[in-house]
Amino acid sequence: MLKRIIPCLDVKNGRVVKGINFINLVDAGDPSEQAKFYSENGADEICFLDITASNENRNTILDVVKKTSEQCFVPLTVGGGVRNLKDISNLLSSGADKVSINTAAVNNKNIVKESAENFGSQCTVIAIDAKKISENKWEVFTHGGRNSTGKDVLNYAKEVEELGAGEILLTSMDRDGTKKGYDLKLTELISNSVNIPVIASGGVGNLEHLYDGLKKGKASAALAASIFHFGEFSIQDAKKYLDSKGIPVRI
Amino acid sequence: MEKIIIINTGSSNILSLKRAVEKFNHNVTVTEDSKTILSGDKIFFPGVGAFKKVMETIEKKKLIETLGQVKEKKIPLFGICLGLQLFFDESEEFGPSKGLGLIGGNVKKLPTDPKEKSKIPNMGWFKLNINKQFTSKNFSKFVNSLNEKDLYYFVHSYFVNPSEKTNIVATYNFAGYEIPAIVSKDTLIGCQFHPEKSGKKGLELISNFLKLAI
DSSP: OOBEEEEEEEEETTEETTOOOOTTOSOTTOHHHHHHHHHHTTOSOEEEEEOOSOSTTHHHHHHHHHHHHHTOOSOEEEESSOOSHHHHHHHHHTTOSEEEEOHHHHHOTHHHHHHHHHHOGGGEEEEEEEEEEETTEEEEEETTTTEEEEEEHHHHHHHHHHHTOOEEEEEETTTTTTOSOOOHHHHHHHHHHOSSOEEEESOOOSHHHHHHHHHTSOOSEEEESHHHHTTSSOHHHHHHHHHHTTOOBOO | OOOEEEEOOSOTTHHHHHHHHHTTOSOEEEEOOHHHHHTOSEEEEOOOSOHHHHHHHHHHTTOHHHHHHHHHTTOOEEEETHHHHHTSSEEOTTSOEEOOOSSSEEEEEOOOOTTTTOOSSEEEEEEOEEOTTOOOTTTHHHHHTOOTTOEEEEEESEEEEESSGGGEEEEEEETTEEEEEEEEETTEEEESSOGGGSHHHHHHHHHHHHHOOO
16 A cells, blocks of 8 residues: 655645745745645645634635645645534535544544544544653643643544544654654554554654654654755655655655 | 536535546536536536435435436436445445445445555555456547556545446455446446546546547
């Protein structure tokens, strides 16, 4: 089974944060330009994460998603600020193929079940922000790692699977932004414990980190932001590297 | 220019499909109106989500009969993902649910193989294995354009199991099983993967369907 490589666009107030000016991109901060670029250059999926702090501009976000998905002919996952079924349905009808739910799922597990029943498991992605609290133990955090929930990541992952989640986007808060690589123990633990795909996230600084997440972490997909955005590596660089190391990927 | 219809099944991926079709033909109408559907030259039948729920929506919109008429009138009908599954007699998703019965067979849960550690829903890119036994005068051009090297994006937990294996155009390998990926009967064709989300190759497939003269 081919492993997936997923570039992640962090979008704030409708603009890609830390976007790089690829050749041929008129406006690197425009998420639709970035999505089109990645869609045409080998990304297996694209993740669009809205990190706008305020919740007042949901409609603006929908317009941005609509525009971003317009030239995106690979699957697009959209997350950030999803609170209820209406938010999910609005995102899906704006061109998202999957919706990633984070805090809302922690606060109200019914949203996972209802999303799966109404829109299908295949578009219900549960984002888990995990923070290490002791050796082999991780806790679910929300609000970008600020709020602790007291929930154990392993139990929570199994719980959302049971409720109908189709995929888990697993981010290590300890590694996110550090460029030190994924938390491989965490990734492996969750990948081995659930029967739905796990996307490794948080900490990629080089191509070997992608390999480790897929090989040692046993993830189904590897997500990364800055290594692609800053032009250090292209998606094809990543795939050629993984292929040379024996990881099956779409080239 | 041919009139292209996308049947509004109330599911969510219609926008993506419309945009993909519009790359090749701008005369695209998304509708649930029976008369408009039957006036189309080619029809897409998309669907994502749960079989039972979408079947209920179709019933509510009084489209069951319309789809039967589409088949009778021999208007080329392209089912995508759940759209393909709905062509069949019944699905075991959420208990047995009746489908449209346009192609004989049923819809079953993907097999699991503990050794393979296969994950369900199965999500990702797969190559097709073309069934050399399949013959169709309607779709021969479409089928001949398929290449076993190309990859398409699948996301599903259930698969179609036609009672006539000669209806299978192509399969793909999942956990050691050959799972039907494209199925066709008469003027109906459907694929389990999402051509509208399979990059350039997926768009080519849509274009090849649009080019068919049936």
